[in-house]
Amino acid sequence: MVCVDxxxxxxxxxxxxxxxxxAASARGIARLVADAAHGSEVVVTRHGRAVAAVVGIxxxxxxxxxxxxxxxxxxxIGRTAADDGRRTGLDDVNDAFNRRRx
Numbered sequence: 001m002v003c004v005d006x007x008x009x010x011x012x013x014x015x016x017x018x019x020x021x022x023a024a025s026a027r028g029i030a031r032l033v034a035d036a037a038h039g040s041e042v043v044v045t046r047h048g049r050a051v052a053a054v055v056g057i058x059x060x061x062x063x064x065x066x067x068x069x070x071x072x073x074x075x076x077i078g079r080t081a082a083d084d085g086r087r088t089g090l091d092d093v094n095d096a097f098n099r100r101r102x
Contacts, residue, residue, distance in 0.1 A: 016041040018050070 017040060024032060024044045032042055032054045042054040055063075094101055 016043060018043045018045055020044070021046050021051070024054075 017035075019027070019042060021044055024042070035042060036054045036056045036059075039056060039059075041059070043050050044052040044054070091101065
């Protein structure tokens with residue numbers, strides 16, 4: 001196994017920068033968007049607390065895919081943990097709800 005330490009400097013693709021709402025406003029939306037499109041992550045803070053992030057669309061797409069994968073995984077884990085091996089047929093469910101199969 002090889003371990004490599006590396007550093008991302010501000011302004012480099014993949015860099016995360018924190019700026020205040022005031023500084024973000026002064027920088028302008030066009031520059032914030034351009035930075036994000038080139039791989040920078042800008043976290044906007046208000047009173048020292050992170051309140052928003054500006055990221056590129058590829059990063060957002062990746063985060064959304066990861067969220068969906070984690071939701072699916074949680075569902076599988078939950079169903080596996082709750083599975084007692086019993087199965088209920090559709091006819092039994094219909095009978096329980098006084099429904100007829102069409």
